[in-house]
Amino acid sequence: MSSLKVPRLTFWRAVYVVILALFALVFIRRFTGGLGAVSNLKDLMPWGLWIGFDVMSGVALAAGGFTITAIVYIFHLEKFRPIVRSTVLTAFLGYLMVVMALLVDLGRPWNVWHPLIMWNDHSAMFELAWCVMLYTTVLFLEFLPLVLERLGKKHTVHWWHRYLTPVLCILGVLLSTMHQSSLGTLYVIVPEKLHPLWYSPILPYLFFISAIALGLAMVNVESFLSFRAFGKRLEPEILVDLGKATAFVLLFYLVIRFEDLVVRHSLKYAFRFDLGALFFWVEVGLLMIVPMIILMSERLRHKPLVLAGAQFMVVLGMVFDRMNVSTTAFQLGTGVSYHPLWSEFVISIGVIAIGMGLFGLAVRYLPVFPEGPIEHPKPADPYVELLK
């Protein structure tokens, strides 16, 4: 290991370094000047981009972890087994990114461990804190066999998968059920502050169901991206089936969402000529109903680019939903104006960059993809031709 190569400087590597440098600068400013120095957050808008995107959306984006492990280990749909590793890895890194952003956002991050000993079981945030801590641990333990395998500890890995993995998997699904929904529960207590198109007493249920749709969609998007970056992809047939599953979960979600709007007499707000209605239709119409219809079509689902595009729209739609609940609907409900400061974007982008860097390292050095370490895609592959 004495001859470590110095990486070649490419455009994207330069961008990466710049992002990390900016991230470091803002990070330092955050801990010398307080949150006010690096964000446009204020008393009437105490949560902004970091909570809306990094935490709310980040946790939801990592939902693939529990969805796929449940499909493979609990429902034993074996054909999805090849994607377990990469999904668990992304989920684990996703949660690390959430925690990283949270440490920037929390006003007194050195007290972040307090929920361990200072309990308030009436707080959704308390439940969330516990679940995220436990689930990150579970994801770490689910990820550990990859490292053990790399170290050649075959017996430990075998034993691990036989006895520990099933337990970890059930724990993971339970913890995810609890905290994916809890992100919605956070907003159940502010009926007078959220726009009626987003406030609902059943927000926890909506968040849980949409997390499953998002998790499924995310697996496809990750596969697409890792193909572009590392020449690694999942079997097209698996992706087609995932698309079908996403469409079904989306349909289920939309039925409940609209039924809830009707029951609460709030659907009328969707037919007004205002910002709320616009955001609603972009989210639900453009980014959920349209991709759902695409995914339902047998013909379109078999076109890899269309499939990946539709799944990407679903991902965008769900991120948009989390952002809407946490910022847009809150602003429309309270009349507060808030635009994130540039440094807020730097933190969000920096956290993603760090996560992607870690993913790249893991793919390079660990047996993440079923066929082993990186190799160049065969040019004869029709899928490769399509994506070129």
Next chain:
Amino acid sequence: MSVFAVLYDQSKCIGCGACEQACQAEHGQRPHKPTRLDANSFNWVQDLGKGTYMRHFCMNCEDPTCASVCPVGALQKHALGPVTWDHTRCIGCRYCMMACPFEIPKYEWHSVNPRIRKCDMCIHRVSKGLPTACASVCPTGATTFGRREDMLAEAHRRLKEHPHRYYPEVFGEKEVGGTSVLMLLTRTPIQDHLPANLPKHDMPMLTWNVLGKLPEIIVPWATFLGGMMWLTARKNKVAEVEHHTTEDHTTEHHTTEDDHE
């Protein structure tokens, strides 16, 4: 029900600002004329024009939303009435600020060791049997302090005596389940300076409606997941055995057991 309450009568308020000064002195803040509530102003007398004024300060709810949402119990309701913040517990998540229906808790945005700041109903005075600083200096009796049931009775007496002077309810008697600050409001539109249409029930029960159900959802859910795991694994094994017996393959079979990654 808390022991004490502050009663604020908007019709008697002349906007002199004595309560603001007393509040700042009590909490060791630099004397200033507040223009809103912030980390250094727990009490603000708003000039509504035409000789009417409105005091803004923490309502010190009977069942405080802030205390219920705080993950570490940094905000606490005291039996005497005040709702206070504990710096040894707070993690700075700011959920209290998000959740408060009156938008009361404020934050020190430019501090590296930020605090949640708000009226603490002068807990140091109240626990010694003294009235709050604001009530002790009010020259017109617009702000008074006493046992909550006495304050409520007095408020209703005034409402009955001058029904045309006041908004027909004691604000804080039932709002969000009742508060330790009671307000008699004049007939100016309430939504101009206070959150209108607040529910009459406490807010924490909205969250508890969900969180309280968790045990009865999680236990059957865990059983279901465990059961499915057992059931489908068995189904796969049966299929595998059938596969082995019906087709006479001589090629080596990777059993799923070895193939587990």
